Amino acid sequence: xxxxxxxxxxxxxxxxxxxxxxxxxxxxxxxxxxxxxxxxxxxxxxxxxxxxxxxxxxxxxxxxxxxxxxxxxxxxxxxxxxxxxxxxxxxxxxxxxxxxxxxxxxxxxxxxxxxxxxxxxxxxxxxxxxxxxxxxxxxxxxxxxxxxxxxxxxxxxxxxxxxxxxxxxxxxxxxxxxxxxxxxxxxxxxxxxxxxx
Numbered sequence: 001x002x003x004x005x006x007x008x009x010x011x012x013x014x015x016x017x018x019x020x021x022x023x024x025x026x027x028x029x030x031x032x033x034x035x036x037x038x039x040x041x042x043x044x045x046x047x048x049x050x051x052x053x054x055x056x057x058x059x060x061x062x063x064x065x066x067x068x069x070x071x072x073x074x075x076x077x078x079x080x081x082x083x084x085x086x087x088x089x090x091x092x093x094x095x096x097x098x099x100x101x102x103x104x105x106x107x108x109x110x111x112x113x114x115x116x117x118x119x120x121x122x123x124x125x126x127x128x129x130x131x132x133x134x135x136x137x138x139x140x141x142x143x144x145x146x147x148x149x150x151x152x153x154x155x156x157x158x159x160x161x162x163x164x165x166x167x168x169x170x171x172x173x174x175x176x177x178x179x180x181x182x183x184x185x186x187x188x189x190x191x192x193x194x195x196x197x
Contacts, residue, residue, distance in 0.1 A: 008037060010075040010129065012139055013053045040141075042093045042178035052093060052178050054141060073131035075139060078107055079114045081126045091125070093178035094160065096138040102170040103135050109167035110138050113160070 038056035054075075098106035107130055114128045125143030130136075140160075160175065 007059050008056050009059055010077065011055050011057065012073045012075055012131070013055070014071040015051050015053070016049050017051060018049055040091055041181050042091070043181045045177040045179055051181075052095075054093070054139075073133050073137060073139075075129035076132050077127065077129045078111045078138075079126070079128040081114075081118045081123065083122065083124050090143075091180040092142050093180075094140040095176040095178070096140065097172040098136045098138065098170060099172060100136075103130075106136075106167060106170040107138060109170055110140065110163065113163040113166070114140070 037058075038054070040054045042052040042054070044050035044052070096106070096110060107128075110128050114126055117123065118126060123142060125141070127141040128138065129141075130138045164171065164175070
């Protein structure tokens with residue numbers, strides 16, 4: 001049986017900007033002649049100078065440039081769910097880190113939590129992935145109706161309180177929270193870019 005190899009790569013890159021302007025003012029290209037399919041910008045909830053850029057791009061390209069190459073992670077998808085059409089008001093990103101020697105168990109626990117969340121809430125979008133370069137790093141990206149529903153861990157299908165309670169011994173204690181930020185869409189009625197996920 002003939003199988004096509006994937007031609008797109010998911011990546012997560014981090015940058016620090018003391019001016020707090022984020023990725024766009026640093027001059028990242030928007031499309032790169034169709035090689036960049038998705039790009040979402042996030043700002044750390046606790047550190048306003050720290051930004052994360054999630055991107056899906058063609059194999060063999062480096063769409064985020066040299067500025068982000070040093071802090072780039074190739075993401076390996078564990079679970080992904082998307083409703084079509086995408087109906088969400090915001091995206092949220094949570095980074096979890098597995099404790100030493102607990103990587104496989106931590107990834108399995110987050111994947112199991114994601115399956116339960118999808119069954120209960122049928123979210124607009126949910127991605128669980130881990131870094132190829134640093135397998136301890138687990139990324140949880142969600143499309144939500146209210147960013148606070150995930151960022152504040154309110155009681156909901158997307159609250160990670162149950163995940164942290166169940167998988168606490170496998171994970172480092174403090175998740176890193178990132179809120180969606182895209183200056184181009186911040187002042188419009190369209191809250192997420194059509195090329196966000």
